[in-house]
Amino acid sequence: MTSLPWGLVCFVGILASGTLGNAPQPRSSQQVKPTERASAEVPGSDSFQEVQLGDDSVRGFQQQQGARTPYGGGTRSNCRNRPIDLVFIIDSSRSVRRAEFEKAKEFLQDMVDSLEIGSDATRVGLVNYASTVQIEFLLKTYFQKSSLKQALARVEPLASGTMTGMAIKTAMEKAFTAEAGARVSSVNIAKVAIIVTDGRPQDNVEEVAAAARASGIEIYAVGVDRADMMSLRLMASPPHDEHVFYVETYGVIEKLTSKFRETLCGLDPCAQGHSCQHICVNNDYSYYCKCHAGYVLNQDKRTCSHLDTCVEENDCQHVCVKNGNSYLCMCHEGYILNADKKTCSRSDACAHGHDCQHICENSNNSYICKCREGYELNADQKTCSVKKLDDPCSQGHDCQHICVNNGNSYTCKCRVGYVLNMDKKTCSRSDPCAHGHDCQHICVNNDDSYICKCRVGYVLNSDQKTCSRKNLLFSST
Incomplete structure (x- = not known):
């Protein structure tokens, strides 16, 4: 799942103690001054980075080489983020001291302060849990930023175990529902949540977190102090380098505010889900639909229909022929298409290929076939056969005396008293007795x-x- 697809975004804020959890193993850190973070070397997606900020540390799974560090201060200016349904899930087990819990609530208040809150903008709900789960307020409860921050300030810790799986299940089944104020009927409203925990869950989180992600909730997990990294990764949506973060103490948790503000303000409405049949075009924090080439947008401004490209304007000189989503140009009979595939020129029909056996002869915009001398055209008007002569002598001959038909040709003979000369055509007077007699x-x-x-x-x-x-x-x- 890519980061923050529309309708699949869920920030789960879990502030947990987890006394049964193991602290993460110490890791090597990089000392980076806040003003140098943009140029600092960033580890790979599965590496763990620590950034020193005074006496406290913020660590997180970072993006691949070249990703910029998200941590640090900055102004809390509001952003016109895409409307989302945002649910915080707070683990308030007894390992979280009162002062630390107050820091956690300040972090949530800072998050609210940076977003555009309203019934048609971002809605916020809060789930508080320890060994039991309590929904502090629903998505439909507060639409004013001031009243929402006051409600966060009034939340009290539950001070017992760490049933993280139960909290995620409750959020999925009761906080992200239409009855709770979630806009489940609209694919344009993202589901968002953040998990912040300092220990190991006492129940199974892998299956319930997978079910939550499958329902359209994208989960971000933040670990504090002794948080179990494996549990964070089981809860969070992939890729983990964009969904799992770690802070050494609650004292620096507010440093994550700028990261989430940057993420929420950078939402691409099209990437979060849309109803366009073909192409979604980002338009600030909204979008509009376009169609692929060869289609036109219907009146509903979402679906597309095939475009008859030839009915629309085309640049064919003679004939436009629809070809799928485009068109082809063709020419009238007796013309050929030029190299520009648009204009036509009169053609020499015979020069451009013919099926005459002997002779091709241009005829207006086409051609006719003819045969060589001594042949005649067959019924197919293309092939030729040897001409059959009824009487070759009647067609003209060069015999001096007598022409004798000889099939497809003829021979010459002489009258009585004459003999045929050597040329086989002319005759000379003969001596009958010299040429044989019967006396x-x-x-x-x-x-x-x-x-x-x-x-x-x-x-x-x-x-x-x-x-x-x-x-x-x-x-x-």
Whole structure:
């Protein structure tokens, strides 16, 4: 638990004798003049420091290196502390002499003198105990500083045992209640108490102190003279270096007043508990609420709602798109977002990436796909396939005579009486007989064709190709 969280602060003032307690073991001390305390070396959080002030000593668990010493005099000027419910618990067992008890009461009066007292400010109650527990006055009894100090002056010691656990339990169950004047319904009112004891408790304090802290009471413990340090640490709230103090005698207990005044006047209202949904902002000894980025404060001034950042003012040139608690800028079709993430420039659609298999061609604010020669665009308007030609010859050719379809291409041929030249396109007149014939005897060129003849003594048969020997008997007639 951090020091003095709102709603968890409890100063328990226990002035005790504790005749059964053991005095703390002597420890080494540092001699420090009051004017030099700010620069004095400060021990670690678990070390014990003694500061000499005249013939008396004040010791306390100090903060880590660099913490300033809180002890010493100073003016008793009032501070506008955050309103708290403050209960002092005084152990007035018989080991406390009359003069020492008077010093203890002066310490409490000094504490009251330094605070802003009132029904809407700090309220103070007092629990007196020894072997029995007596509530001297409640939080709702006095709202004037003068009457409160007079009531403290009238308190008498009970002069018997040291039932510290019973006193803490009584304070928790009867002094910090709504009936007693505690403002338990408000999370903005801290619960505060101080324990000052010079001995060892005669009952169990560990469990009851833990229950008190868990209920929202933060406990400070001050030991005097023979006080048992282990008991102080069991009672006090952590961290102990901020909640446990020790004074050698009642004669210097008033030196702690400035420490507690500094603590109370330094209360951060936000740290003591608040009702802000998001952010609490300290405002003197009050506070106000704010919201995280992307939210707006509701009319109750406490809760927050999501902000439609695009409805509010934005700096997008084209389109604002809500993005969680913020927004993004986008551009109209055919434009791209510039490096500033706000303005837009007209884009070359093809230059900024496309999915055309062959050729991308800009088209207004977008693009279209085309195919290379010999290919045609598929139905997806992106990929290309080899073009299927029905009659390549009808699409144009360079044959001199005849174009012959050959699937996806063509070949050239020549008319009868001609032969295809080496270029496979042009034709030249040919000798039919030279290029092969079926005449049995003689082939005779006949322009683009040929005719067959027979040698002497033979006649051409009816097939116009073969020859037969003449019948000489009939040839003379």
